Amino acid sequence: MKAAPFAYVRPGSLDDVLAELAGGDGKVLAGGQSLVPVLAMRLGRPATLVDIGSVASLGDLAVTDEVLRVGATVRQRRLERSAEAAAVPLIGMAMPFVGHRELRSRGTVCGSLAHADPAAELPAVAACLEATIEVAGPDGRRRVPAGAFFVGAMTTGASAQEVVTAVEFPVARPGEGHGFGEIARRHGDFALAGVVTRVRVGDDGAVLDARLTGFGVSDTPVTRDVTSIVDDGDALADLAREVVDTGGDSHGSTGYRRRLFRVLAARELARALRAARKERT
Template structure:
């Protein structure tokens, strides 16, 4: 398969890339890793008239840990850079769980975090991780810049809050609070496939070993990553017993409405999502040194 004809520009700077996007609007797409865009173009599911290559923009890559309470990741940072940064994985252990689940090493060598989040595939791992971690997305255009919470960034199937003249330039992750544990788990037909269902969970215990806060986000069970934190609200202020966690899994199953596919029925996805929620919460608790 070959893509439809397009014009190619190699951006020399961020300002150059943004001016090209302002000029061409919806007809232009940014090219970084290309692991989602290029296959879509080859199958002519995507037909951008203009490609703006941002691979050379070093200012959009890297991990900034200079701030005390947050970590900032440039949008063109590749999965492999995150996967090989031990200090980053220690600070953000959800990524340590999720990154090895993404496709295969060849894909992770080229794919970028900004490209993944901008593509907004609901079965992808990182949108759920971003939602569970309360990430903020920084976007820039020739008009200026703004930030959007992850909860407002994913607005529909393969659709985000990025405007036609904007670029996602940075992902801002709050550092987990002391006494926090996390876990990402998924079920896929084969390792590297998109998840039939997956869950990212973060739980924080207070000094009395009761739940102080909990975040849950699911992938693969909706048109966007699903924030299921409300289904776990009953845990807050309570001991994290097996019974309490079972109540959360039941609440999650009740709140989600997966559509099913040729690979898994909606009923199977709902069941698996509940199982994964229970396992992820118990694993997160064990990582804090707490037995449910």
């Protein structure tokens, strides 16, 4: 199929982007890796595509002692190859699983967050790390915790008049370790099930806190505090029954996805714990 007719604009400033979106029938175009297929399949028929690629102020990629800031036009491959990404180890662990290299050289980090595919890797990383998503709209800018940003499958808390301007990932703290794992039918496919973990230990190696985010298992990334059950296989099996609520499909039943989640959760929590204790030594 071919896309329905649409207008195309490429504003040079954020104010002009917001003016174009004000009517509510425009769509932001970032890397186009998800939007263009959506248009071609006529799953969406926006009146205007608002290409943000020429807005220089949306291109920041910078790290401080606290956060890694990634602007809306930063492509996934640029972040993956950057020195700054080392401050957030989960970026390097997850990025090779985001589609294929060719897609990542066009797709943006913020575009993946805004698209909010439940099986996407970067929304899960953002949720696990408690990243902050910055949104600009007609009423100014607001900062949304990633945990509150993803409200449903392909649905975020940003309105049609708003644009995601940046995401800020907290940099890894001393005593922190991470895990990432997913099962897909082929490398580069969306995950049948995946988990992202973050564990922090004290000087004595005892677990201070642990978080786990599942993806591909529900309508949004699902995050739980797992501090008390890091190495409790029975409790992780109970957790799998609680959080994996996606219906079965031709790629795998709900029961199969629960088994994947349980195995991945145990493996990636153990990996994060090992890394955290090594970081302390």
